[in-house]
Amino acid sequence: MKHGEVLENFNILKEMIKFDGTTSEVQAADLDWLIIRGDLLREIFEGLRAYLGRGANIAIKAPGKTSGKRFFASLLNRNMELKEIVIVLNLLINEGGWGKSEITVDYEGKKATVTLQNCITARKTRxxxxxxxxxxxxxEGFFEKLFNKETQCIETACIAKGDAVCEFQITPKNMA
Ligand SMILES: [Zn+2]
Incomplete structure (x- = not known):
């Protein structure tokens, strides 16, 4: 699932992202988007942690999960195959500035691994x-929809704590 191959074979990103000059909205997959600075995003998360303590993780994770589910649903509405949807996710992570991602999916076992080099939420942080x-x-939200099964996602490596990449393991929820 290399970036160049995806662009050649699908060319979806170029087709998906549209700027509407009359409403000043950036639209992709029928959702509105916004370009913000990476350090602003990190400051928002840091601020939540500073004010909410441990509760911040729930406050940060919940909208992430909703967002992942919504993104999956918006692509499914475009009658895309599951494998194409994963390719588009990978493309948007890379092209959207979130980091350099690789996604491995075990459709039968309902498991997935995502690795992110230079992840936006961890870079320049400790x-x-x-x-x-x-x-x-x-x-967690994205793959829960993809697998049509409750999942859990655990970040097993993170560049913020000195690992080479951020790594996310997605497994069915009843598995340890
Ligand atoms: Zn991380």
């Missing part, structure tokens, strides 16, 4: 624990 809570929720 933490003793995996800190990409929004993305953890996002992938």
């Amino acid at each position: 933490s003793t624990e995996p800190s990409c809570t929004f993305l953890t929720g996002y992938f």
Whole structure:
């Protein structure tokens, strides 16, 4: 699932993202989008952690999960195959500035692994624990819809704590 191949074979991103000059909205997959600075995103998460303490993780993960589910649903509405939807997700992570991603999916076993180099929510930060809570929720929601089964996502490596990549493992919820 290399970037160049995806663009050649699908060319979806170019087709999907549209700017409407009359409403000043960027639309992709029938959702509105916004370009914001990476450091602003990180500051929002840091602020939530500073004010809410441990509760911040719930406050950050929940909208991530909703967002992942919504994105999946919006692509399914375009009559795309599951494998195409995963390719589009990979493309948008890469092209959207979230980091350089690789996604491996075991459709039978309903498991997936996402690795992100230079992840937007962890780059330029330091933490003793995996800190990409929004993305953890996002992938949990996305793959829950993809597999049509309750899933859990755990961030097993994070560049914020010195790992080479951020790694997210998605498994059925009843598995340890
Ligand atoms: Zn991370």
